[in-house]
Amino acid sequence: MYTAEISRGNPTCFLFLIDQSGSMEDPFGGESSGSKAQAVADAINRLLQNLVLRCAKAEGIRDYFYVGVIGYGTKVGPAFGGDLAGETLAPISTIGDRPLMIEERMQKVPDGAGGVVEQAVKFPVWFEPVSKGPTPMKQALSKAENILVDWLNDHPDCFPPIVINISDGEPTDGDPSSVAESMMQLESSDGHVLLFNLHLSSSMAPPIEFPDTNDNLPDEFARLLYEMSSVLPEKIRMEAESEGFMVSDESRGFIFNSDMVKVIQFLDIGTRATNLR
Amino acid sequence: MKLISSHFSIPKKGNQPRENEDFFYPHGGEIRRDHQSIAIADGASEGFLSKLWSRILTVSYVNFNRTDLDIHQFTDFCIDVYEDQREKYIKRRRENNTPLRWFEENLLLKGSFSTLLGVTFFDETPEGGSWLSVTVGDSCLFQLRDSVIEFFPVRDASSFGNSPDLISSNPAYNQELDAKVRVKTGRFLFGDTFYLMTDAIAHWFMNQNAEGGRPWATLDELFETDRLKDYIDRLRGEGSLKNDDVTIARVMLVEE
Numbered sequence: 001m002y003t004a005e006i007s008r009g010n011p012t013c014f015l016f017l018i019d020q021s022g023s024m025e026d027p028f029g030g031e032s033s034g035s036k037a038q039a040v041a042d043a044i045n046r047l048l049q050n051l052v053l054r055c056a057k058a059e060g061i062r063d064y065f066y067v068g069v070i071g072y073g074t075k076v077g078p079a080f081g082g083d084l085a086g087e088t089l090a091p092i093s094t095i096g097d098r099p100l101m102i103e104e105r106m107q108k109v110p111d112g113a114g115g116v117v118e119q120a121v122k123f124p125v126w127f128e129p130v131s132k133g134p135t136p137m138k139q140a141l142s143k144a145e146n147i148l149v150d151w152l153n154d155h156p157d158c159f160p161p162i163v164i165n166i167s168d169g170e171p172t173d174g175d176p177s178s179v180a181e182s183m184m185q186l187e188s189s190d191g192h193v194l195l196f197n198l199h200l201s202s203s204m205a206p207p208i209e210f211p212d213t214n215d216n217l218p219d220e221f222a223r224l225l226y227e228m229s230s231v232l233p234e235k236i237r238m239e240a241e242s243e244g245f246m247v248s249d250e251s252r253g254f255i256f257n258s259d260m261v262k263v264i265q266f267l268d269i270g271t272r273a274t275n276l277r
Numbered sequence: 278m279k280l281i282s283s284h285f286s287i288p289k290k291g292n293q294p295r296e297n298e299d300f301f302y303p304h305g306g307e308i309r310r311d312h313q314s315i316a317i318a319d320g321a322s323e324g325f326l327s328k329l330w331s332r333i334l335t336v337s338y339v340n341f342n343r344t345d346l347d348i349h350q351f352t353d354f355c356i357d358v359y360e361d362q363r364e365k366y367i368k369r370r371r372e373n374n375t376p377l378r379w380f381e382e383n384l385l386l387k388g389s390f391s392t393l394l395g396v397t398f399f400d401e402t403p404e405g406g407s408w409l410s411v412t413v414g415d416s417c418l419f420q421l422r423d424s425v426i427e428f429f430p431v432r433d434a435s436s437f438g439n440s441p442d443l444i445s446s447n448p449a450y451n452q453e454l455d456a457k458v459r460v461k462t463g464r465f466l467f468g469d470t471f472y473l474m475t476d477a478i479a480h481w482f483m484n485q486n487a488e489g490g491r492p493w494a495t496l497d498e499l500f501e502t503d504r505l506k507d508y509i510d511r512l513r514g515e516g517s518l519k520n521d522d523v524t525i526a527r528v529m530l531v532e533e
Contacts, residue, residue: 009291049383057296059295109449121383
């Protein structure tokens with residue numbers, strides 16, 4: 001299971017659920033400063049950028065992935081703006097071609113002599129911070145489930161879709177666990193849908209990556225999101241291990257106040273350059 | 278010494294031939310020299326202009342044709358060639374009114390990545406001579422004399438993975454190159470055959486050999502009858518060959 005080839009002929013699907021509720025206005029407790037809404041925008045923009053980069057070649061972007069982003073706050077629905085407005089699932093090539101804007105940011109890169117230097121890189125922006133309204137996480141998961149039912153009908157043998165929920169874990173429309181559970185029961189011939197949660201909290205507690213217990217989680221919101229996160233499939237777990245993450249058979253796709261981008265690197269779409277790590 | 282080489286290369290199923298990022302050099306034929314180099318490279322999927330980089334590495338290795346190859350000197354030379362070609366590519370894109378897009382610019386900053394396996398044969402005695410192979414990554418060499426008498430650098434099929442050692446076109450990512458280079462020398466007799474392969478087919482070859490098969494005999498026959506493509510398709514269909522670019526080079530060393 002979780003071994004299906006990801007290719008243009010057999011693409012898989014990424015569905016991001018982003019919390020755009022009023023509580024996201026509060027300060028983020030992680031490494032960067034600013035609000036949780038800013039942290040969500042940075043996280044989704046970085047995730048999308050990395051998905052594009054994994055598929056980009058000189059001749060264009062290969063459609064290994066179809067990607068949707070559901071926002072939840074004042075309303076629940078497709079959250080892309082600009083040319084992508086209203087798109088439920090778009091091929092990654094279309095997403096790569098149509099960011100709202102492209103900023104330049106400084107990034108630390110190796111200087112070849114054991115140190116690091118700052119280098120200007122393009123930083124495409126699809127999402128700007130939004131923080132308004134309640135937190136209808138349950139509705140968002142329901143919407144995601146419907147989208148995935150259609151996707152799996154059309155792609156019964158794909159690598160199982162991956163849903164990444166980015167939130168502070170404070171739903172206002174009831175306990176989302178049962179909807180999450182039902183969504184995780186959906187499956188392709190290669191395995192069940194994977195639900196990963198990126199918890200961006202105001203808590204100053206240290207970051208946690210792929211835990212195998214909820215014992216050390218800082219609050220009830222973290223525990224809620226942990227409980228509704230998939231156990232990492234063996235192949236992804238092994239990739240995580242080779243990247244230096246401390247993981248076990250029970251590790252879950254849950255990240256607290258840190259970075260989810262690595263998950264994209266764990267997927268096998270060809271030879272990877274270890275030099276870049 | 279006469280070196281007779283032939284090679285076969287096919288992209289990953291579902292990809293176009295121009296998307297094949299493997300490269301072998303020189304392209305077939307017979308070469309008569311006292312010593313002669315050949316090389317194979319597997320450009321990484323993660324990276325930009327990987328095919329250009331694998332081509333530059335192999336062609337440069339063959340043209341360097343040095344018995345005392347210094348990997349840093351060699352890599353610096355290849356990077357100079359690459360940077361020149363890359364600038365021409367960017368200029369061409371600008372002139373064609375298709376300037377680089379944001380993701381291409383970001384990938385270009387990282388550079389290109391590839392394995393490399395080169396081997397040089399030296400004609401030394403009436404019976405044969407010696408060979409020297411230099412490699413980074415998991416492209417493989419097999420020496421045949423009735424059976425496989427040498428595997429290099431991978432000796433065990435379970436060692437193949439998705440993250441082989443690679444040479445980068447970006448000097449910043451070659452810091453640990455010394456630790457990644459493997460060098461091996463050996464002897465050959467005229468009549469020996471050498472196979473050079475990229476990882477997917479090398480993996481299959483090692484599995485077959487470990488199970489007591491004679492994969493070289495299969496490949497010999499397929500080379501002679503020009504049926505390699507059908508065979509690769511079949512292996513991929515059965516699931517016994519990973520869907521990846523496949524390049525196989527066969528080199529026979531013959532006394533003149």
